[in-house]
Amino acid sequence: MDARDRLILGLDVPTVGEAEALIRTLGETVSFYKIGYQLAFVGGLELAHDLVRDGKSVFLDMKLLDIDNTVAHGVENVAKMGVNMLTLHAYPKAMRAAVAAAKGSDLCLLGVTVLTSMDAADLVDAGYDTDPRSLVLKRAEQARDAGMGGIVCSAEESSAVRSVIGPDMALVTPGIRPAGSDAGDQKRVVTPGDAIRNGSSHLVVGRPIVKASDPLAAAKSILDEMALALSA
Template sequence: MTARDRLIVGLDIPTVQEAERIVSALGEDVLFYKIGYQLVFAGGLEFARELAQDGKKVFLDMKLLDIDNTIASGVENIVKMGMSMLTLHAYPKAMRAAVAAANGSDLCLLGVTVLTSMDQPDLAEAGYELDPRHLVLKRAAQARTAGMGGIVCSAEESAAVRAVVGPDMAIVTPGIRPAGSDKGDQKRVMTPGDAIRAGSSHLVVGRPIVRAEDPRAAARAILDEMNAVR
């Protein structure tokens, strides 16, 4: 894969009009976009369909979790939308239902391990006894067993996760911040080059690009950093 195949720009912005402006500004430099809750609830699903029809790749970040039949029905319809990636929380039953529903399609199902905004105190407050690293590795192994296409984790865990899932599964890492940029609400972050070296296959970059004075220049700088990794 080229850097262009591996960089996913997170369209975590409030309106489709803003998203259209960003996509237009980035032009052919960016192939892959992530659409999550904020944009989905502002008309983003139709926008996602349009992006896919225009030849872009779309990572639909819905973090699904429900009973098996509901998961399967949702995944079947998302396949029809032409999406490239879809997230689920990495619970074994949900993952198995999704894998069965997506069988035969090109949809890459991603298991969400531990959100990059969460650290040990956050997990303890939520009732988890494992620390973030051990919970990530447990869920990565469960995603592999379920037949998922990849997982989502912090770049800090990429190397350890790669050892668990092997060379073929995607490792998608949010919380990517170019050197010197603001961490925002992320607690476990890494630079683009370091994330690739650690074993990440795809990088999700949102605010450092979409909030930049020149989004295209910001994207190109990140692509250059990714291309420089050997």
């Protein structure tokens, strides 16, 4: 994969119209798009079908978690959409049900470990008696053993996670911020180049491109940084 295959643009905008305008602006520079809750509930799933039809890659960031039967049926229907990636929270039973449901399809299932907006204090508030890194590594191991296609984690942990999951699983890292940019509500952020060097296979970038005065130039700059890291 080259840098273009590894950059996932987060369509974190309030309307499908704004998403479509951004997609037109980025043209052939970006080929992989993430659709999450914000857009999914206002027509984003229909947009996903359109993107697949147009030859784009699509990552549905739905973070599924429910009883096994419900997760399995959801995954079965997502697989029929022809999208490339789907997230679910990295709970062992849910992951095993999802893997069984996706068998025979090309859908890459991603286990979400610890959200990049959470730090150690947030985990304590949520009732966990561990630190983010330890929990990420535990869930990465469980995802590997369940047969998942990949992991979502902060690029701060990607090198350690890569040593757990091996070379073949996808390692998708949000919370990517070019040097000097605002971290926003993210607490564990990494630059695009460092994320690649740490072992990330795909980088999810939203606000640094979406909110830029020139989104196309911002995307090209990030791709250049990724390409430089890949060639090192």
